[in-house]
Amino acid sequence: MSLRPLSDIMTRSLLNERPYPESHLNALRLTLFCFARFGCLAVVCLVLSTSSSAEERRPNILLIITDQQHAEMMSCAGNKFLNTPAMDSLARDGIRFTNAYVTNPVCVPSRISMATGVMAGRLGVLNNGVKASVPAEVDNNSLGKLVKRAGYDTFYGGKVHMCPELNPPDAGYDEYFKDQRDALPGACIDFIERKRDRPFFAVASFINPHDICFAYSAYKGKSIKGKQSVAHLFRQASEMPTEQLPPLPDNFRIPELEPDAIELYSKANAVTPAGTMRKVYDERQWQIYRWIYCRLTEQVDRHIGRILDALKRNGLDKETLVIFTSDHGDMDACHRLASKGRFYEQSVRVPFLMQYKGKIVNQVDANLISSGLDLLPTVCDYVGVDVPKGLLGKSLRPLAESKDIDHWRDYIVTENHTGRMLRSVDFKYCVYREGDLRESLVNMSDDPGEMKNLATAPEHANTLNKYRRYLKDWITSSGDQDAESFALAPDPRVTN
Template sequence: MEKRNLLILGTVVLGCFNIYAKKCPNIILIFTDQQNVNAMSASGNPFLHTPNMDALAEDGIRFTNAYCTSPVSGPSRASIVTGLMAREAGVDWNDNSHLSDGIQTIGDVLGCNGYKTVWAGKWHIPEIYPQRSRMEWKRLHGFDLLPFWDAPDKSWLLGAETDPPLTKAVVDYLDSYEKGKPLFLAVSYHNPHDICMYPRKIGWENDKDSLLTIRPFGKYKLPSPMGIRPDFLSALPPLPSNFMMEYDEPEFVLDKRTRPNPYGDEVQLAAQFSDMEWRAYINSYYRLTELVDKEIGEIISALKRNGMYDNSLIIFTSDHGDGMAAHKWAAKLSFYEESVKVPFVMVLPDRSIRGSVNSNLVSLADIMPTFCDYAGVSSGIDFAGKSLRGAITSCSDGFREFVVTELADNLKDRSRKGRMVRTERFKYTVYSSGKRNEQLFDLLLDPGEIKNLAYDKSYALVVKRHRELLEQWFKERNDDFKIVINE
């Protein structure tokens, strides 16, 4: 703890200056939990309606190739708040791991440089909701914690319960905010994470005649696109084109599907779904996304009503994706695109770029360095990410050559790990154990990741190049993962 305090003091000495000598933007981070990159109508998806997420995209830049650093909540969130890989921050799993001593968050850095820093909602590093802790939390790694619900001990499980009171607390806070300091506000929602309860059959009602009447958590009636709930099974969203599993999948991935493992058990529980159940899963997932979109709209309205929207740098994203039936995969803990890609929208404070679509490779580790850049703060941290200011002006291959994602998928066997590197055209993955432990996909010709090219001799040089990129990354980021090939 002393080491951490000294580092924070160093930031004050090196970075603090008169915040009022320049016009600093408010910085607003809004993120959901487990939102697939395509679960947003701005992406062209006709099966859901997200007008508030879409409005942010219209006011800013929508990045189409944004990746989480780890496809699971706690580790990904550790990267979001530190700009480091989850492993570097000390959080590889959803367990009791706290950020390592000496690690600074965006709250620490901006708080030492004149910002009021507030965290509202889900945290998950490790407490899902620190407000539940018996400790008297006043500051959370540099943030003031905004209380929003006094619930019974056994509640707090469902976003259908927590998200609306979270919105109310944030709106009330914005309505009463004294604008003496620029504000950093993180609003962390729970949904569409409630879809995890679908395979577990928790809290769902099932009509004897129609899967369409499946409603999450009994009393919560879900909205449907344009306010019209479909009445026939034929109106359910279709299965994705890559619904079928890849032939000869890596043993590491197959183990995740078949061996009992409570850490991310959704994929195992969903293995017995019929095609119609998968379509109902997707339908419910879209409805949950629409629920959280409504909450986001109220936050944006409050920012506008209080004159804060036009001087705010806003990032909207999610901590990781959801398999959404692609490869018959539910939830996360996978390197498939649906689990590792996230929606990502950045709205600039000067609105100099509006309604653009950007295909640069982006990492959630870029969030903290971006915020520091636009706040005019030098942190002195060796970030794994970099400011997205450069991505705005760079062509598709000018911002970065590749992005890396890490995976640790088993609490009881912590040797099980994987690494993924995505370049402009290809994605290469390698796992620590099991036969056929490599995958290579040509995302230009095969965006659904149907055909594994890792063992195709004509792609040997491509595989070799991507192994080299990972090895380079391992040295730069002090990663002890070893690439061992098990054919």
């Protein structure tokens, strides 16, 4: 018998047809040569044992994305006005990041960042409805293509809302299921339950609680038709006693010295005309809005629960890394505002949960993470491929698996067409393109509700200057040329 057929036959048999890295296959072939030459079967067993322990089987990965869900819209985050058992189960057996911020607080740019690891502004996208310019290097190293090249079976289901280059059939996904509502859990379950000889990567991208966008239409008696209508929820809430509705948030008031851009960029003809609602909604209407938002979040939680139940039913829950996040939040009546697109916490801070049983221990982590920049490096880390060069994000695996880290990061940045937000552990600094008052500085440790703008306070001049310098550093390190046009220079007369 020739050596090559023996090697091929035993490789397939011993590895049970599972894909292994080429380096380990070469090591195995060398061992098989020793076996064929010297009859050292014990050597084969030893190398296989060493190989499997050194290179653990890569996990399946389930990425769940909701739309327009802020970080506090989970009962595990302390919200008493809704019940989210599926999301809570991920937090209970995993890690919940409490300071996860989007790269941009609207759908298209935020989702582009999650799919590429790149600030969407570098691709020309700072708002919805803007065409992206995607270089080949970014396109070829998008999330789906990276995972597919790593040897995974890939599935994308639900909402896309990105640029054409990132449409799932062209972005590395074997299968694409368009429904983003009730039918999505079943399609995702069908994919993960199939027998396969390689790991899977599945994206379940749900539309809700985004339908809160149509609450104002219901209030006006002009509710749109179809599954996105919330007219039935509006009628139900309108018949309820006020005491059964969620109370107003602690930061319901409009903040002191609010930057002018908050009003300047409010469009009266938007689907959710936040500026108009700020003027015409009374307190009860805001409570009704919040009640509808809770019910929509519970609805998507039930969909998520079906998929998580399927993982457990098929014995896949311990072999699957589950990552859960949202593309942006909703103002949820805070500062008398609705919808997204602002740099306030409810708009930019989102849930971010990771569960990998036996690997990630239950914990709550307050490190600053960027959902759009850190997601792709994290997935690369778990599937075993190099992170594309030049990306600004970091793998969250060391944090999730409680590895010792000397220093994480000083700040994260969120961008959009109105300006930039820079968030550190203690402060949030924002600068806008337009308005007489273009800056805000908030001490997030003392004022988590963002009620007092310190940017004009003389006693905080040193801190303001520090954050102006941070933004200048960001512009240089990240290539944010757009921000250069409106960022305010540090005052040389102020020493930090």
